Amino acid sequence: MPVEYIPRTRELYRNYPPYRWVVNSDVPPWTPLPRPISECKVALISSGGILYRDQPRFHREDASYRLIPKTATQAELDVWHFGYPTKDAKADHNCVFPLARMRELEAAGEIGALADPAYSFMGGIYSARKVRDELAPRLIEELKRARVDAFYLVPA
Amino acid sequence: MTSALDITQAVNPPRAVFVNFPLGHQTGKPNQPELQRQIVRDAMTAFETITRPGTIVHLPYVWDLNDNSWEQTDYTEGFLPERPPKEEADRAEAERRLRFSH
Structure with a gap:
């Protein structure tokens, strides 16, 4: 059964002012896929707090993002995030940042191209406004x- | 991609793919490239198969066939890692800078 994360978040952060969840009840905006996915250029974005080589870490309420070259290897990547246990993502970034898997799908012709670079930010940002008006x-x-x-x- | 169905239902994005895994594993378990590839492939396929805005495709993968106790504990008390002290974080960052400074 899917976990109900909204009530769990309320409970886990009960000593903080309540988070105002984004609720969109309109029909979402729709952009049709312009061509088969095997011909599309696809970008990878992770909110898992991925860092490349000597990039600076993320800070509280940080709406910045990092550019990750598509060729980045496991040894060149690190994870900096306080909102989820990062042990597995540090051991294998593909848990939340499936860069190697996307490269394989590109090589196999299952997607047209993997865009270079990929992007990552640290999704533990309290202000939804900041995400909507600055980061996005x-x-x-x-x-x-x-x-x-x-x-x-891909979130984390 | 999502592992938090209720949050995604609230945000209501145009297209989504749900896998019922603990947070931090939205595209699979560590060092299981086959599983990871299948999840990512399913997500890419969903770009073509989803035609109704707001659709959430549910993937069939199960975290552990014999034990779903993670569903009781994920994102509850003690779940969040300790925030390391600033000095420790600075040191880790300095080490990374040194390691990659060429």
Whole structure:
């Protein structure tokens, strides 16, 4: 049975002001896929707090993001996040940042191309406004500049 | 991609793929590339198969066929890792800078 994370979050953070969950009840905006996924350029975005080589870590209420070269190896990646146990993600980033798996799908022709770079931010940001008005527009600009057809957003 | 069905239902994105795994494993278990690849492949396929905005595709993978006790404990008391002291974090960052400074 799926876990109900909203009540669990309320309980876990009961000593903090209650988080205001994003609730969208309208029909979501829809962009049709322009071509078969085997011909699409796909970007990978992870909110799991992934760092590449000497990139600085994330801080509290940090709405910045890191650019991760698509060729990055396990040894070049680290994880910095306080909202989930990062042990497994540190041991194998593909648990929340499936870069190696996306490269394989690209090599096999199952996706047209994996966009370079991939992106990561630290999703434990209390302010939904900050994400909506600062982080998301910047990432969207990046994706437009990179001319991707689709992006795959993986949380942690 | 999501492992938190209720949060994703509330956010209501155009397309989503749900796997019932503990947080921190949205694309699979560590060092199990076959499982990871299958989850990612299913997500890519969903780009084509989802035609109704707001659809959440449920994947069939099970974390542990013999034990679902993680569902009782995930994201409860003691779940969050201790925040390391600033000095420790600075040291780790300095080490990373040193290791990759060439």
